[in-house]
Amino acid sequence: MNNLTKIRIKDVAKRANVSVGTVDRVLHNRGEVSAHTRDLVITIIEEMGYKPNVIASALAQKKRTRFALLVPMVDGINPFYLEYEAGIEKAKAELIDFGTLVDVHAYDPILNTFSACLERCLETAPDAIIASPMVLSEADKNRLEAFGWNKVTLFGPNAGHNEALQMSQDAFRSGYVGARLLSYGLPKETTVLVINIGRNALNDQLYQERFAGFRQYLNDRNITEMSIRKIEIEGIQEGDIKKSLTNAFLDYSFVRGLFVSGSHTGKVARFIEEKKLGNIRVVGYDLTDENVQYLRKGHIDFLLSQNPRVQAYRAIMSTFEHHMLDKAFPAKRIPVDIITKDNVDDFIP
Template identity: 35%
Template sequence: MAKIRIKDIAEQAGVSVGTVDRVLHNRGEVAEETKNKILEIAKGNNYQPNLIARALTSKKQSVFASLLPTPTEEDIFWQKPLNGINDAAEELEQFQVFVEKFFFEHYNEQDFIKQTEAILKLKPSGVVFAPIFTKESIEFTRKLDKIGIPYVFVESKLENSNYLAYVGSDGYNGGRVAANLIDFGIPTDGDILVINLAKNLENVLHLNQRTQGFLSYFMDKGKNEGLKITIEIPTSKSELIKEKLNHVLMQNKNIKAIFTTGSKVYKIARYLEANKLNDMILVGFDPIDQNIHYLNKGSINFLIGQHPYQQGFKAVKKLFEHVLLQHEINKDEYLPVDIINNECFKLYQS
């Protein structure tokens, strides 16, 4: 059945196209009897307005906000979702949609709070953000809910919040994938070291989820029976990493594999290479250039990719579809994870 047009409704109602347009878009005065007749015909024929065309012709600006850790040489991973946000924003400029970008220091909860306060002051039409800090992110979502601003999560999600959508991988299962890879390559009695580069793991949502997933794999199906030793290193400074690893490896001579829950796995690879620990299995996240370098050299065995560009790009598009096009949104869009080794690393070089 062909879609009914405004022209068709006008013919059936015996009125002009302009009259139908005024009724359907609630512009101008139309006699009550005529208005009811037009609405009845539209409803009976399941008329759907062309919302994209309406958005194109609208002169009203919509401003979204994004909140991510600041992309730096140390945290270059965050440049990829930012690139996705930027490209989506460029596409949507024709609809008078703009994205104000906000950034916070990765390990600084107070800076995160400061940036959320700036966003609330802006009162955007929607927010895309990475809920890195659990406690502070919960408070932010409560404030967004109170004033009716929809929000989309990337990288990880707060399950019990009133979020519009989530775009990203499943952190818990990402940890299980890492565990499965290590389980194939490690002796049954070999110990495994889990490294979190975070100063408060319980409050860093995505790293905590990956750690829980990793450990759960060995509790219910893993072949490895060795110790699972978990450490937190509060910063990614090379000297501190060296100090912590020197200590733990001296105390635990049977460690045969290392799982790093974040994207700075290259920092661990650098340490292993400098100390000639060539037989240690090393698995981490994200095919950023520094990680690819060590993957190519064999110091990293596997990387788990999670499509960060698509996370940023799709998150902005979901806000647009909800706010301007009034589309029903798929709440959870889980992106596939990639298992990357040195046989396929060239696919991920920038």
């Protein structure tokens, strides 16, 4: 049923009446082969359907390759990012035996030390850079350009530069999904409140795109009878949020749907719980502990997730496969996972 043995480089060499060294030179364009034998070997490789043994290749590799990973890391402030860690460790463990090392460079997303971090990272002359930036300054872009966009992978919520390899979620589309979920559960002629917490330069673009998707859904459906109110809460402290929400609900007591465009959905849910505001649909983002807790309690209806663990893992592995195994970098983006109380267990580690 199956052929028990794969074609080896030795088999190809024999058929072509050359040595394994020559075949290897052809395979890796290492030169020192005449055009004639080159063509001959290529023909035979295709004829025999030779596929390199990646295991043996990895073992024989003399040169280790090093990936530099730039990720935001903050303790406590935004638990979302800590989620990367498990995915990173998994990828590291799988790649170490392939001679590929992953150096983690952490930057502070609050103080926005990305640029400095990038500079330090570049000094180590990595073979590829895999980064989850908040924003890319022009200086950063120039540095990456000089490094070579083809050796740069961007991932995470704020990934975005067309010349680099990309692995991220479509923020616009996630907002679109959010609007569908919210409107699906609400009567017509209703008002929904979009809440943006922790607004600053770092995450503003992300929230804007999500909101744009949200609004687009309503436009596409000609839902003129459903109107949107929007509030921005600058701080992320419990007190700030409570105060802002209290004020908001004085004006918008009639609201039956909330769309929280960031990961602080749980804080809104807590407010709803404390104020005993019943019968309000809530759609938010990300599987933080707090969010999951309120999802379970029933104060959040849906969470949209981009599974950071999977995202980091895939970004690293896809980069590896692209650079080392000549595979195409996947065009697919990270799926918009829809999480409810019932299937949440399937998505947490």
